[in-house]
Amino acid sequence: MSVLAEGSSHGVKRRVGASLRPAASLTLLCLLAALAGTALIALTVGAAGIPPARLPAALGLWIDGAGYQLLARDQLVLWSIRIPRIAAAAMIGGLLAVSGAIMQGLFRNPLADPALVGVSSGGAFAAAAAIVFTDSHLGESLRFLQNQLLPIAAFGGSLLTTMILYAIASRGGRTSIAIFLLAGLAIAAIANAGIGLLVFAADDRQLRDITFWLLGSLSGAAWAKVATLAPVLAIALVACLSIARGLDVLVLGEAEAFHSGVDVERLKRISIVLVSAMTGVAVSVCGVVGFVGIVVPHLLRLVIGPSHRLLLPASALLGAILLVGADTVARTIVAPAEMPIGILTAAIGAPFFLAMLLRQRGLVSL
Amino acid sequence: MTDLLEVQSVSMTVGGATLVDAVSLRIGAGEMVAIVGPNGAGKSTLLRMLSGDLRPSHGAIRLKQRDVHVYGPRELAQHRAMLSQHVTVTFPFTVEEIVTMGAGESPRAAARGLVEAALDEVGLAHFRARQLPTLSGGEQQRAHFARVLVQLARGEIKHGPGLLLLDEPTSGLDLRYQIDLVESARRRAERGTAVIAILHDLNLAMRFADRILLLHRGRLAIDGDRAAVMRPETIREIFEIDAAIAHTDRGVPFVLPQTMRPIQTRQ
Numbered sequence: 001m002s003v004l005a006e007g008s009s010h011g012v013k014r015r016v017g018a019s020l021r022p023a024a025s026l027t028l029l030c031l032l033a034a035l036a037g038t039a040l041i042a043l044t045v046g047a048a049g050i051p052p053a054r055l056p057a058a059l060g061l062w063i064d065g066a067g068y069q070l071l072a073r074d075q076l077v078l079w080s081i082r083i084p085r086i087a088a089a090a091m092i093g094g095l096l097a098v099s100g101a102i103m104q105g106l107f108r109n110p111l112a113d114p115a116l117v118g119v120s121s122g123g124a125f126a127a128a129a130a131i132v133f134t135d136s137h138l139g140e141s142l143r144f145l146q147n148q149l150l151p152i153a154a155f156g157g158s159l160l161t162t163m164i165l166y167a168i169a170s171r172g173g174r175t176s177i178a179i180f181l182l183a184g185l186a187i188a189a190i191a192n193a194g195i196g197l198l199v200f201a202a203d204d205r206q207l208r209d210i211t212f213w214l215l216g217s218l219s220g221a222a223w224a225k226v227a228t229l230a231p232v233l234a235i236a237l238v239a240c241l242s243i244a245r246g247l248d249v250l251v252l253g254e255a256e257a258f259h260s261g262v263d264v265e266r267l268k269r270i271s272i273v274l275v276s277a278m279t280g281v282a283v284s285v286c287g288v289v290g291f292v293g294i295v296v297p298h299l300l301r302l303v304i305g306p307s308h309r310l311l312l313p314a315s316a317l318l319g320a321i322l323l324v325g326a327d328t329v330a331r332t333i334v335a336p337a338e339m340p341i342g343i344l345t346a347a348i349g350a351p352f353f354l355a356m357l358l359r360q361r362g363l364v365s366l
Numbered sequence: 367m368t369d370l371l372e373v374q375s376v377s378m379t380v381g382g383a384t385l386v387d388a389v390s391l392r393i394g395a396g397e398m399v400a401i402v403g404p405n406g407a408g409k410s411t412l413l414r415m416l417s418g419d420l421r422p423s424h425g426a427i428r429l430k431q432r433d434v435h436v437y438g439p440r441e442l443a444q445h446r447a448m449l450s451q452h453v454t455v456t457f458p459f460t461v462e463e464i465v466t467m468g469a470g471e472s473p474r475a476a477a478r479g480l481v482e483a484a485l486d487e488v489g490l491a492h493f494r495a496r497q498l499p500t501l502s503g504g505e506q507q508r509a510h511f512a513r514v515l516v517q518l519a520r521g522e523i524k525h526g527p528g529l530l531l532l533d534e535p536t537s538g539l540d541l542r543y544q545i546d547l548v549e550s551a552r553r554r555a556e557r558g559t560a561v562i563a564i565l566h567d568l569n570l571a572m573r574f575a576d577r578i579l580l581l582h583r584g585r586l587a588i589d590g591d592r593a594a595v596m597r598p599e600t601i602r603e604i605f606e607i608d609a610a611i612a613h614t615d616r617g618v619p620f621v622l623p624q625t626m627r628p629i630q631t632r633q
Contacts, residue, residue: 108456249467251457252510255419256450260517261443261470306457 022303024310031317035090038321042086042328047336048077080222088221089327090320091229092282093292097319098240098312099278100293103162105247105308106271107169107180110298111356114279115290117184119161121191123276123283126157128198128210135206151228155280161187162276166268216287216342218327225285232281236274237316243270244308251306289342291349292319298356368431370395370560371416371529376425378411378584385411387584388425395527398555399562400571402595403581404605409564410451410533412581416562417448417531429529443470444521446529449514451537453506455498461485461509462494468516480519484512487550489543503538511535511547518559527558534564548574569620572596580604592619 044050050058058074103112114120130153165187169180199210246267249257258264296319304310330341373391386408393399401409414420418434427434429445465484469477485491488508498506521528536544551561565571578595580588582604588594596619601609608624
């Protein structure tokens with residue numbers, strides 16, 4: 001009733017609506033520093049602890065008076081296990097977060113996530129099928145190619161899933177959020193049924209390989225995997241910058257984006273291929289790791305706004321931070337055993353997703 | 367004067383239903399044209415074909431002597447700008463960011479001046495930092511109009527007078543901003559822009575345009591001046607209501623639907 005109360009409520013309203021956003025370069029610098037810090041911590045902890053004091057020597061920066069044997073062990077652990085694993089975690093985190101952000105832009109829907117709507121499952125199914133196939137007599141001749149075949153198969157599976165999803169969920173330039181999420185669930189169920197069938201048909205050795213895709217783990221990360229991830233991430237990040245403005249304008253709707261001069265069909269094709277390639281290659285290395293693609297872009301939008309030119313590179317960095325951190329927790333929390341990282345990200349991400357749903361309940365009608 | 371837009375017998379057929387039936391038009395630079403007609407007359411379909419968004423089943427649309435589908439999307443956007451109905455924005459872009467989207471890939475400094483001018487023109491300069499989804503429907507509509515004005519201005523700097531298409535531009539706007547919008551469009555027309563707007567409100571259409579296209583069941587029933595449309599017989603036939611026609615002091619006709627009690631006009 002009082003003038004004071006009215007004034008203050010007006011002030012609150014203004015503050016909610018107004019946006020004070022940090023500068024782009026500052027945001028990226030902070031994220032870069034945070035990534036470096038997280039990686040440093042990740043280097044020192046693990047089944048074989050390397051105290052920070054021994055880290056420079058083990059990294060080969062200088063030799064101090066430490067015992068030669070300890071140094072050799074440290075170097076072995078760092079260079080052949082920990083560093084490739086951290087690098088792989090960072091790249092996968094980047095891939096998952098950026099593919100989530102692109103998918104959300106494409107579907108104009110902050111709840112889109114490749115893992116949630118079955119794109120990861122589609123990739124995992126194709127990868128599992130590739131394992132079983134190359135292991136069978138039929139695919140024997142291709143067995144030596146298994147390492148190369150897995151990412152390609154996962155990409156194919158993801159691409160097919162994304163295209164089906166797009167065809168189902170968008171009609172006449174509009175996408176229905178409800179149909180999109182439900183179709184995603186159905187597609188994920190189909191892919192999981194396929195994986196189940198493969199599990200049923202697989203022998204013990206194949207089973208171990210396939211189970212790995214179901215839970216998601218970085219334990220197999222080695223330099224060879226890093227070599228698979230790096231070019232895809234590099235190409236995807238460059239390609240991202242070329243579609244950033246288009247994704248911004250697409251928020252107006254497909255027709256309006258066309259009126260504004262965006263080649264919408266081309267934008268959609270590039271986005272679908274990018275999302276599928278990034279998700280597919282990530283799945284082929286570490287299996288299904290969910291919710292990174294939904295949590296990271298959402299948190300960033302709250303701070304830096306929704307413009308994709310900054311959102312996409314920032315998502316890559318925050319995704320890397322999140323996954324390096326999560327992987328560090330996953331490999332230390334039940335040491336010497338390891339928790340599959342997919343379980344960890346789901347345990348953190350799913351409640352977060354529910355919170356997002358609750359916050360949007362009043363705003364967006366499904 | 368050469369025609370900016372040439373429409374040759376365009377039709378749109380979807381699943382056996384003819385939404386637009388053999389419409390032909392010529393619109394020159396600087397013309398203000400209102401499209402009116404009952405619901406389902408094919409107004410939006412026609413406008414979307416003019417914008418190059420929908421491809422007609424038959425006929426051709428030529429913008430500045432070239433088929434509208436020969437232009438690439440980016441090039442086309444520099445010759446015509448369009449404001450659609452019901453644009454919903456799901457991400458928290460600010461008003462300024464949305465309006466800047468009209469500037470395309472033009473350099474930041476060049477875009478800035480256009481964005482400032484457009485924000486001032488629609489009266490949203492003080493809301494520039496507000497997130498668009500937090501604004502009212504009418505305010506959002508004004509922001510989108512500002513975005514379209516920026517796009518039009520950017521194209522006209524490069525290529526001369528262009529085409530401005532407006533689909534129900536006044537929906538959700540209060541009376542003051544309805545008039546402001548009409549005035550904004552008129553200023554563009556005076557500088558050579560060809561403006562075509564779909565308007566539901568016949569009275570607003572009369573204030574808006576000197577040339578009226580009356581669409582009825584997909585056909586162009588009348589292409590003429592105000593007097594040609596504003597006749598009780600025409601209103602009865604097309605809109606199926608009885609109406610009285612009166613005139614303002616300046617001679618602009620306005621319509622009073624007779625299902626309501628007629629308002630006592632002061633003589």
